[in-house]
Amino acid sequence: xxxxxxxxxxxxxxxxxxxxxxxxxxxxxxxxxxxxxxxxxxxxxxxxxxxxxxxxxxxxxxxxxxxxxxxxxxxxxxxxxxxxxxxxxxxxxxxxxxxxxxxxxxxxxxxxxxxxxxxxxxxxxxxxxxxxxxxxxxxxxxxxxxxxxxxxxxxxxxxxxxxxxxxxxxxxxxxxxxxxxxxxxxxxxxxxxxxxxxxxxxxxxxxxxxxxxxxxxxxxxxxxxxxxxxxxxxxxxxxxxxxxxxxxxxxxxxxxxxxxxxxxxxxxxxxxxxxxxxxxxxxxxxxxxxxxxxxxxxxxxxxxxxxxxxxxxxxxxxxxxxxxxxxxxxxxxxxxxxxx
Numbered sequence: 001x002x003x004x005x006x007x008x009x010x011x012x013x014x015x016x017x018x019x020x021x022x023x024x025x026x027x028x029x030x031x032x033x034x035x036x037x038x039x040x041x042x043x044x045x046x047x048x049x050x051x052x053x054x055x056x057x058x059x060x061x062x063x064x065x066x067x068x069x070x071x072x073x074x075x076x077x078x079x080x081x082x083x084x085x086x087x088x089x090x091x092x093x094x095x096x097x098x099x100x101x102x103x104x105x106x107x108x109x110x111x112x113x114x115x116x117x118x119x120x121x122x123x124x125x126x127x128x129x130x131x132x133x134x135x136x137x138x139x140x141x142x143x144x145x146x147x148x149x150x151x152x153x154x155x156x157x158x159x160x161x162x163x164x165x166x167x168x169x170x171x172x173x174x175x176x177x178x179x180x181x182x183x184x185x186x187x188x189x190x191x192x193x194x195x196x197x198x199x200x201x202x203x204x205x206x207x208x209x210x211x212x213x214x215x216x217x218x219x220x221x222x223x224x225x226x227x228x229x230x231x232x233x234x235x236x237x238x239x240x241x242x243x244x245x246x247x248x249x250x251x252x253x254x255x256x257x258x259x260x261x262x263x264x265x266x267x268x269x270x271x272x273x274x275x276x277x278x279x280x281x282x283x284x285x286x287x288x289x290x291x292x293x294x295x296x297x298x299x300x301x302x303x304x305x306x307x308x309x310x311x312x313x314x315x316x317x318x319x320x321x322x323x324x325x326x327x328x329x330x331x332x333x334x335x336x337x338x339x340x
Contacts, residue, residue, distance in 0.1 A: 018032050121204070122153060200227065216274065227287065230294055
């Protein structure tokens with residue numbers, strides 16, 4: 001009872017993520033890391049006596065004005081089975097249209113939209129979570145005129161154990177239905193239905209490939225980064241420790257092989273209509289680059305639109321600055337060709 005009375009709120013500089021909390025030896029100050037859409041991850045200190053908050057470190061923003069960064073708004077949309085899916089919506093500046101949630105009770109969201117190109121982004125994991133931290137890639141796409149809807153489909157963490165396990169094994173493609181439902185929400189709220197793209201990395205890359213094979217008419221373009229396209233070859237070729245860990249989530253080779261083959265995007269490759277950009281690192285120990293090679297080869301054989309960028313000096317993701325500076329303008333230019 002007394003603890004509740006003594007609790008005080010610390011006003012943070014923006015909507016964001018605090019972590020790594022540590023009290024000083026005299027318990028008079030509290031240090032923590034903080035990141036938001038407008039603030040890169042830095043150390044802040046709160047003085048419990050003076051009630052003041054001070055930023056201790058200041059990460060480089062490459063001289064980009066802080067006011068140019070765009071904060072997201074939290075929205076929720078109904079999916080196929082009535083569950084609500086949370087997502088963070090980023091919109092370019094100077095966009096104006098009221099948002100009305102689809103298939104839900106009337107609510108007011110502080111989000112505006114007008115017919116524009118939108119990127120639906122899906123995180124990896126699948127036990128990850130989209131949060132309103134510092135995401136320079138989203139900010140770059142926003143600067144190029146794209147809205148971004150960063151989804152937390154079923155299987156994401158942070159919403160309870162039941163929600164996290166709603167996509168296990170035979171329920172795998174239910175999470176892809178959640179992605180399709182996000183498009184319905186976007187269309188109901190003014191997005192241009194002919195200019196919606198999907199992208200993701202790692203497991204999010206699988207989700208991207210599943211989305212464009214299961215719902216080929218929804219997407220104007222897609223970007224798959226280090227994604228899984230063939231569950232059988234992925235589980236056979238990934239690192240041994242990863243195989244044992246991932247089979248619990250995805251299914252086991254010796255027990256679920258027919259199911260794994262059936263839900264592999266490669267098995268439905270002929271259904272793809274959207275132009276696809278595939279990105280991979282040749283030294284990837286988690287999702288071998290041969291996953292990318294399979295889908296690129298299959299699409300080229302049928303004359304489909306596919307672009308491929310393989311980095312010989314990268315692993316599971318594109319982490320080196322020189323490679324990022326090369327890659328992301330290529331991705332934005334690719335989207336421009338099919339979305340603008």
